[in-house]
Amino acid sequence: MKQEDRGQEATLELEPAAAAVMAGDRIDSLREFATDLAARGEELGLIGPLELPRLWTRHLLNSAVLAPLLREGGRVADIGTGGGMPGLVLGILRPDVEFFLVEPMERRCLWLNEQIERLGLTNTHVKRGRAEEFHGAFEADQITARAVTALKKLVPLTVPLLREGGELLFLKGTSIDAEIEAAQKTLKKHKVRDIEVIELGADLLSESTRVFRAKVGIHG
Secondary structure (H helix, E strand, O other), rough: OOOOHHHHHHOOOOOHHHHHHHHHHHHHHHHHHHHHHHHHHHOOOOOHHHOHHHHHHHHHHHHHHOOOOOOOOOOEEEEEOOOOHHHHHHHHHHOEEEEEEEEEOOOHHHHHHHHHHHOOOEEEEEEEEEEEHHHHOOEEEEEEEEEOOOHHHHHHHHHHHEEEEEEEEEEEOOOHHHHHHHOOOHHHOOEEEEEEEEEEOOOOOOEEEEEEEEEEOOOO
16 A cells, blocks of 8 residues: 555544534534544554544444434443444533443443543443443443444343333444344344334435334333
8 A cells, every 4th residue: 555545544534514513512522532532543443544534424423413312311321332432422412311331341441431531521431341241230211332233132232221111222234124134033022112223414414324223111
C-alpha cells in the first residue's frame, strides 16, 4: 500500500451536520468522545485501522439513532459495549436514562471507565463480564447490542436481564431477516413478541440503520 493511501485512510471523517441535530445540547460531550476515540481507538483495539474516515456515520451516529427509542427514566443494559457503541454514546445523549455497559475485556472496561469519568456521566456504569454472568444480578427495561452475535445466540444471553415486558433493541445488518427466521424456536422459547425491524436515520444519514425491536414476556 502506498504511503499516501495510508494517510488518506487515516483521515478522520468530518463531523456530519446530522450530529448536532441528533445530539442537541449534548454535542460537545459527543465531540469530546469522538476526538479521544479517533486518537486512541485503533491503538487500544477499539476500532479498526480503516474506521477513521467513517467514524461518525458508521459508529457514533449509527449508535445515536437509538436514543429516541429509550424509555424516559429507564434502565438500559448494553451488551458487548466494546469501545462504547452504542452504550456510551447513548449514555452521553440520554442523561435521564441509567446505563449498564456490559463488557468482558479489561482494557475496554478501563477505557469506558476513563471516558465516563472524563465526561462526567453519572448515569453510566461499567459491568465487567459476560452477559450470562449477570443473570439475576440486575434487571433492565431495555437491552441494546451492536455487532455482538446472531439472534439465535444473543436472545438467550440477554432476555434473562430484562424485566417482564422489557424490550430488545439490537442494531443489525442486512441479514436480519434471515437471522429472525433462523431463530424462530429460540424467540418462541424466550417469549419474544411484537417483533419488528425498523429503519432509523434515513432522513439524516446517508445510510439508514436497521434495528431489531421486540418485547419479551406475556404482559405489556
